[in-house]
Amino acid sequence: MSNSDPRQVLSRLPEDEFFDRExxxxxxxxxxxxxxxxxxPGEQARGGQxxxxxxxxxxxxxxxxGAPRVGKTELxxxxxxxxxxxxxxxxxxxxxxxxxxxxxxxxxxxxxSQFLAQLIAFRRDDARxxxxxxxxxxxxxxxxxxxxxxxVRGVVDSFNRALQSGDIxxxxxxxxxxxxxxxxxxxxxxxxxxxxxxxxxxxxxxxGGSTASRVNEIASxxxxxxxxxxxxxxxDSLGGSGAGIETAPAYALCGLRRPMVELIPPDKxxxxxxxxxxxxPMAPDTLERLIRLTAARLRxxxxxxxxxxxxxxxxxxxxxxxxxLDHAASRRLSLKTFMEFERVYTEEVLGGRISHYLxxxxxxxxxxxxxxRAALEALGLVIExxxxxxxxAVIERxxxxxxxxxxxxxxxxxxxxxxxSYGFVSPPADPVLADYVRAKYRTEIAGARRPVAGEQLLxxxxxxxxxxxxxxxxxxxxxxxxxxxxxxxxxxxPASLFDYSVFDSRYRAMSxxxxxxxxxxxxxRVRLPQIVMVNDAGATDYPGVSWRLxxxxxxxGGIYSEANEALxxxxxxxxxxxxxxxxxxxIDQRLESAARGTRESAxxxxxxxxxxxxxxxFSAVAGExxxxxxxxxxxxxxxxxxxxxxxxxxxxxxxxxxxSEFELIIPIEDEAELIAARTVEQIARxxxxxxxxxxxxxxxxxEACINAAEHSDSPDRRIYQRFALGDDRLIITVSNKGKAFxxxxxxxxxxxxxxxxGRRGRGLQIIxxxxxxxxxxxxxxxxxxxxxxxxxxxxxxxxGNI
Amino acid sequence: MRAVGIKxxxxxxxxxxxxxxxxxxxxxxxxxDQCQQLLAKGVRRLVIxxxxxELINSIxxxxxxxxxxxxxxxxxxxxxxxxxxxxxELFEMLGLLSHVRVxxxxxxxxxxxxxxxx
Numbered sequence: 001m002s003n004s005d006p007r008q009v010l011s012r013l014p015e016d017e018f019f020d021r022e023x024x025x026x027x028x029x030x031x032x033x034x035x036x037x038x039x040x041p042g043e044q045a046r047g048g049q050x051x052x053x054x055x056x057x058x059x060x061x062x063x064x065x066g067a068p069r070v071g072k073t074e075l076x077x078x079x080x081x082x083x084x085x086x087x088x089x090x091x092x093x094x095x096x097x098x099x100x101x102x103x104x105x106x107x108x109x110x111x112x113s114q115f116l117a118q119l120i121a122f123r124r125d126d127a128r129x130x131x132x133x134x135x136x137x138x139x140x141x142x143x144x145x146x147x148x149x150x151x152v153r154g155v156v157d158s159f160n161r162a163l164q165s166g167d168i169x170x171x172x173x174x175x176x177x178x179x180x181x182x183x184x185x186x187x188x189x190x191x192x193x194x195x196x197x198x199x200x201x202x203x204x205x206x207x208g209g210s211t212a213s214r215v216n217e218i219a220s221x222x223x224x225x226x227x228x229x230x231x232x233x234x235x236d237s238l239g240g241s242g243a244g245i246e247t248a249p250a251y252a253l254c255g256l257r258r259p260m261v262e263l264i265p266p267d268k269x270x271x272x273x274x275x276x277x278x279x280x281p282m283a284p285d286t287l288e289r290l291i292r293l294t295a296a297r298l299r300x301x302x303x304x305x306x307x308x309x310x311x312x313x314x315x316x317x318x319x320x321x322x323x324x325l326d327h328a329a330s331r332r333l334s335l336k337t338f339m340e341f342e343r344v345y346t347e348e349v350l351g352g353r354i355s356h357y358l359x360x361x362x363x364x365x366x367x368x369x370x371x372x373r374a375a376l377e378a379l380g381l382v383i384e385x386x387x388x389x390x391x392x393a394v395i396e397r398x399x400x401x402x403x404x405x406x407x408x409x410x411x412x413x414x415x416x417x418x419x420x421s422y423g424f425v426s427p428p429a430d431p432v433l434a435d436y437v438r439a440k441y442r443t444e445i446a447g448a449r450r451p452v453a454g455e456q457l458l459x460x461x462x463x464x465x466x467x468x469x470x471x472x473x474x475x476x477x478x479x480x481x482x483x484x485x486x487x488x489x490x491x492x493x494p495a496s497l498f499d500y501s502v503f504d505s506r507y508r509a510m511s512x513x514x515x516x517x518x519x520x521x522x523x524x525r526v527r528l529p530q531i532v533m534v535n536d537a538g539a540t541d542y543p544g545v546s547w548r549l550x551x552x553x554x555x556x557g558g559i560y561s562e563a564n565e566a567l568x569x570x571x572x573x574x575x576x577x578x579x580x581x582x583x584x585x586x587i588d589q590r591l592e593s594a595a596r597g598t599r600e601s602a603x604x605x606x607x608x609x610x611x612x613x614x615x616x617x618f619s620a621v622a623g624e625x626x627x628x629x630x631x632x633x634x635x636x637x638x639x640x641x642x643x644x645x646x647x648x649x650x651x652x653x654x655x656x657x658x659x660s661e662f663e664l665i666i667p668i669e670d671e672a673e674l675i676a677a678r679t680v681e682q683i684a685r686x687x688x689x690x691x692x693x694x695x696x697x698x699x700x701x702x703e704a705c706i707n708a709a710e711h712s713d714s715p716d717r718r719i720y721q722r723f724a725l726g727d728d729r730l731i732i733t734v735s736n737k738g739k740a741f742x743x744x745x746x747x748x749x750x751x752x753x754x755x756x757x758g759r760r761g762r763g764l765q766i767i768x769x770x771x772x773x774x775x776x777x778x779x780x781x782x783x784x785x786x787x788x789x790x791x792x793x794x795x796x797x798x799x800g801n802i
Numbered sequence: 803m804r805a806v807g808i809k810x811x812x813x814x815x816x817x818x819x820x821x822x823x824x825x826x827x828x829x830x831x832x833x834x835d836q837c838q839q840l841l842a843k844g845v846r847r848l849v850i851x852x853x854x855x856e857l858i859n860s861i862x863x864x865x866x867x868x869x870x871x872x873x874x875x876x877x878x879x880x881x882x883x884x885x886x887x888x889x890x891e892l893f894e895m896l897g898l899l900s901h902v903r904v905x906x907x908x909x910x911x912x913x914x915x916x917x918x919x920x
Contacts, residue, residue, distance in 0.1 A: 671828075695888035765896070769891075
């Protein structure tokens with residue numbers, strides 16, 4: 001069997017249209033192969049090391065979680081194809097649960113047939129044999145390879161005996177144990193992928209049928225769930241094969257995430273062996289590539305603007321995107337203007353594939369017209385409210401159906417058509433669904449007549465599309481700000497980046513490169529907090545100006561205490577003109593209420609900073625007002641520069657990563673520092689430092705050790721040292737736990753000034769003189785002194801030190 | 803760890819003290835004690851030979867400053883000798899060299915002291 005042939009067996013998308021899922025595919029692949037005996041050559045070529053690392057882990061099963069239509073099923077199918085194509089020790093088995101197979105007996109027969117057909121196809125390297133699953137079990141087993149025939153017959157015979165006994169639990173167990181039997185008998189490792197696993201949740205069942213059949217269904221579900229959980233918990237129940245293969249198969253369970261999670265019982269052992277694989281929506285740039293590729297293949301003309309509009313309006317949903325592009329292709333329509341796009345969109349939502357799909361989803365949840373009407377009422381209410389609505393209000397709106405309303409709402413929640421949380425119902429995050437519901441509500445419930453020509457939705461979407469594209473720019477700025485805040489980590493940033501007037505007067509005529517260089521030389525700095533949480537405090541939109549507020553909480557000074565809690569209230573303002581006082585007043589009012597809300601929830605940060613970021617700067621009066629308030633004020637350009645500055649700091653840090661590192665821990669006791677000095681001497685000599693430099697390093701290290709010993713109440717009485725050798729430098733880090741010696745360099749200098757009155761205090765003076773760079777850092781539980789000695793110290797540095 | 807054993811010898815009425823490989827608080831205080839005892843016995847010429855002294859820490863230097871003061875107060879004479887470059891750099895940085903005489907060798911230091919009347 002070929003190792004590299006990317007055959008499409010179960011997957012539906014060709015390789016070049018399967019985008020951006022390599023990480024998830026690799027996760028599933030490594031889970032599948034973790035229990036196998038040896039990596040095959042194909043696996044080694046793709047990164048056998050990673051798989052090797054996975055081999056030691058405990059997790060044997062996975063939940064594949066993601067939003068509806070995000071591509072989970074295709075991911076499982078691609079995993080199947082990859083494993084099938086490799087034909088190594090891991091046998092892939094894909095099983096998609098369906099409403100039909102929820103009857104225990106039907107499930108058992110179908111599951112076993114599918115497993116045996118896929119196994120036989122794999123063993124005989126013939127994908128066509130998978131279709132044999134539709135044949136009777138006896139016929140399926142006859143296709144088995146000669147070496148498998150006996151045990152396959154054995155499995156089928158056992159199944160038939162269980163069937164004759166009428167013991168449904170035994171029958172289901174017999175089917176579910178088939179992969180474990182295969183592992184034991186054929187020396188293979190089955191990887192079982194169950195799709196639509198959420199169907200085993202009784203909450204996911206539609207209401208319908210007679211009471212008796214409903215009772216039978218629930219009994220079957222309970223039986224199936226129990227047997228699945230037993231299979232998931234199994235470990236080598238067949239006693240092992242003695243060949244290093246785990247006989248308990250690995251499982252990947254996939255389906256609607258909300259009911260799926262609720263299906264797993266609170267069993268620590270089970271969770272211990274369970275990995276969560278999250279399938280996130282595609283990133284915009286990947287989606288853009290996919291759209292371009294698909295549009296080119298379908299010969300649908302598109303533009304950059306309509307591509308962006310598609311991504312935004314269709315909420316990154318692959319199904320909707322394909323439906324739109326297919327629609328345009330089948331009618332040879334162009335999607336080059338907003339009008340063209342919105343026309344196709346309207347047709348799709350009102351009567352195309354999207355409409356039929358959403359209709360089918362709704363029918364599945366609410367099979368009869370009465371419950372469907374109630375579902376539309378509920379959805380209509382929360383979508384129009386566009387915020388959380390108390391569940392009682394929603395039930396009341398659902399009218400006479402109220403007795404079964406909660407169950408219906410639970411099913412809508414499971415399918416992610418809305419969200420129920422602590423007594424409130426929130427609208428879906430899916431704007432296409434919202435459009436569908438609005439249109440459906442208008443015609444089905446409000447009884448509006450459809451226009452003779454055109455559609456109301458088309459006009460709405462055209463108005464909306466312009467604003468959507470405008471807000472996209474705002475969202476990009478907001479995303480950049482949030483990312484920037486998440487990088488705040490006690491760094492020192494040039495102060496002019498937070499003072500628009502200083503920045504403007506100092507750098508107005510300079511190029512960006514010149515500004516960057518000058519910023520690095522700025523003496524005045526703003527010490528940033530470490531941000532741990534950013535809250536969206538709301539947005540406001542007036543003609544010509546819009547803003548969004550954020551409340552960022554964190555800590556200052558590197559100590560995690562209440563006294564050091566910090567709150568930054570930030571206004572990100574997009575306007576065509578410099579920010580005027582009138583708008584500033586409005587923003588201030590909102591910021592004040594955001595501050596109150598945040599203070600209440602954040603238990604009151606002691607240090608509050610305000611930061612106004614205005615795209616076009618500030619009017620003179622507004623600038624003076626903010627200056628009097630001691631608020632930070634920046635433009636988007638300053639924001640960009642701050643982002644660059646923090647990135648540079650991070651990359652400088654990364655560049656300093658050492659080639660080799662040594663660690664030493666010494667006790668705090670007399671002359672233990674000599675051991676440190678001897679150690680660093682050997683390291684520095686090996687790195688080609690000359691004797692003079694070695695002596696300087698030793699002396700500085702001795703001082704650092706004495707400082708650490710003298711100035712801390714170290715609970716463990718130890719000093720931790722790390723010696724990191726880079727290409728051109730030796731970085732020595734001396735840390736101790738306990739009382740902090742100095743939070744930063746200023747504190748350290750103050751400590752020196754105080755201490756120098758006594759016998760001590762010259763230590764830091766010596767360290768600074770003998771080393772090239774010295775800095776203090778606060779750690780979570782003490783202090784760290786970082787000293788750097790360059791291998792070839794610049795001449796000016798030498799002159800400046802003494 | 804108290805008994806560090808500071809070596810010392812008398813050469814023609816002058817005392818030569820050897821701090822050993824590491825001048826720290828322990829050795830510094832021992833040197834301070836020895837100097838006080840020598841001064842009490844009337845010895846006024848003192849040489850501290852750093853030939854074997856590979857490392858000096860800031861506490862050792864602080865104590866050495868105290869020793870310089872004690873000797874000066876007693877109208878004595880102190881000379882340091884055989885300083886390595888790093889030790890000399892340290893002493894210079896911390897201002898010791900403006901208070902005490904430094905000679906290249908022990909012999910030079912002794913000769914220098916013999917030539918001066920106390």
